[in-house]
Amino acid sequence: MADGNQLFLDMFNDPDAITRYAEGPPRFTPGFEALHRMSAILLAEHMPVDGHLLVLGAGGGLELKAFAAAQPGWRFTGVDPAGPMLDLARVTMGSHADRATLIEGKIDAAPDGPFDGATCLLTLHFLPRDARTQTLREMRRRMKPGAPLVVAHSSFPQDEPARARWLDRYAAYALASGADPAQVEQARAAVGASLALLTPEQDEACLRDAGFDAVDLFYAAFTWRGWTARA
Template sequence: MSHPSTSPAGKFDTSRAHEYARQSRIALAGYDACHDLSACMLAASLGTDRTATVLVVGAGGTAQEIIAMAALEPQWRFIAVDPSEPMLDAAMQQLQAHDLLDRTQIHLGHVEDLPADASFDAATLIGVLHHLNGDQPKRDILRAIQTRLKPSAPLIVAGNHYAYASQPLLLQAWAQRWRQQGASADEVQAKLGKILQGADPPHSEAAVRALLSEAGFGAATRFFSSLFWGAWLASKAS
């Protein structure tokens, strides 16, 4: 499947991939906790001590969702999909360090590139939606995941929501988070400028729920929150 050169994957070049692990943990207070809880939510939904194949969309960077799920459920296997080669390379380094390459199939590309008749027990979409400009690409990726899930299979969706400028207090708290980690005033302003120009989050929690419903998922359960970030579990509607 062809994709325009303006794809958000272009933002995740080698330079960004190299800094992703540190930057993401600063930008998201509770980064590891969110991934750990995502694994717990999927295990609670699927049941423990069973085999499962999990589709991990946007797996590049830290591969933290795979690491967390694999530690909790040793019989699960993973299909990791990401359109950024540098980010996938970074993820593969982490998977190799955790001895997980034999449990993970790596696909450079998009969900739509996977076979239409693929059938997964669960899926994750963490840190992706807010990088897609406009509602239609968000619907498209959710629908592409939905069609490749088994009936009633769970999906974890996590990412930023709210238009950033609409929440000035949260935005200023985000600035303080960077300052807390040692960034200078100029660096903080540069970070905020990049954030305001570089993403298009759903504008509310209701918008996230609407996108999930339109893509064929049932009611979503929110289980994590951190400033602009939220995480939900929803299941494929019957």
């Protein structure tokens, strides 16, 4: 496993980093809260008011909290490979925690459903292309026909010099948002060196190869992209 990817995985099991986790995503992801708000709206277009949502990469609980507040009738099954991050998710959800079943593991640990919708935010860039497509395929297998999917993760041009320019912008945004300069330098190096980065065109192909249709881009912010699709 590449050192940079290990850096991120170690962070998700480090008690000090977990304590500070909620500060990170908004500083590195433009429109972070709006991303959650838009995702809830897109899911609600096709989910019932008492729907059951599969949340892959649920550690930390930030999207679970946002979705629970937006849709008081939804139930959630959250899956994440980092147990300490799921502990944080329970705390983050507060009074909504009893509406979520949280499972440690990857997509294979998720129940068969079928679910009324699914989401995977800021997670799929940790997987190489074949594993990414297989994960999406397994998500789709657990969804009802026509159920909505929302994904968002790092996705931007990979040819040089465009790649380096976008990584510089990723770092500049984090610095402008108040992130620690040493942390920003470390994150930029790790993202550039070892994450399984794809172009937006390749990411859309992964969704279609996994069997999803009605693939639409709804979010684009520096190095981040988000899509909605239907099972």
